Amino acid sequence: xxxxxxxxxxxxxxxxxxxxxxxxxxxxxxxxxxxxxxxxxxxxxxxxxxxxxxxxxxxxxxxxxxxxxxxxxxxxxxxxxxxxxxxxxxxxxxxxxxxxxxxxxxxxxxxxxxxxxxxxxxxxxxxxxxxxxxxxxxxxxxxxxxxxxxxxxxxxxxxxxxxxxxxxxxxxx
Numbered sequence: 001x002x003x004x005x006x007x008x009x010x011x012x013x014x015x016x017x018x019x020x021x022x023x024x025x026x027x028x029x030x031x032x033x034x035x036x037x038x039x040x041x042x043x044x045x046x047x048x049x050x051x052x053x054x055x056x057x058x059x060x061x062x063x064x065x066x067x068x069x070x071x072x073x074x075x076x077x078x079x080x081x082x083x084x085x086x087x088x089x090x091x092x093x094x095x096x097x098x099x100x101x102x103x104x105x106x107x108x109x110x111x112x113x114x115x116x117x118x119x120x121x122x123x124x125x126x127x128x129x130x131x132x133x134x135x136x137x138x139x140x141x142x143x144x145x146x147x148x149x150x151x152x153x154x155x156x157x158x159x160x161x162x163x164x165x166x167x168x169x170x171x172x173x
Contacts, residue, residue, distance in 0.1 A: 019075030023053035036104035060124035
């Protein structure tokens with residue numbers, strides 16, 4: 001069994017819940033969100049500034065509940081995404097350098113999903129990003145399995161876990 005590294009002893013994990021977000025430039029930080037089903041997770045990382053963020057949206061459109069959107073804007077794609085990117089820009093992330101990863105949007109309900117929330121969440125997210133001129137470099141969307149993601153701010157390393165497999169990629173370059 002390997003000994004822990006000095007860096008791992010001081011790692012801080014921030015768990016991003018449903019409808020929440022976190023951004024950081026702290027190299028000891030790991031941002032995580034668990035069990036993305038029909039929800040969508042948006043990860044952004046600027047490798048020059050070592051700034052990253054994670055947003056966990058629940059629904060595509062805040063007009064369903066303006067009161068909830070006012071209290072928790074990250075719950076909805078149309079209100080959460082602008083706030084998320086403004087927070088990243090506040091930490092000196094630059095749109096041209098950011099690498100984006102989008103995942104989730106699954107249909108995890110057994111049988112037919114008449115509301116297609118996962119599909120609508122993905123569409124709302126990708127439409128917003130495209131309108132802002134932001135390019136999604138990688139995605140893992142749709143299907144029927146939930147996803148868990150972990151972003152290491154120090155390296156831009158992203159871990160994606162599903163009930164079937166675990167994969168890693170770098171959000172750099």
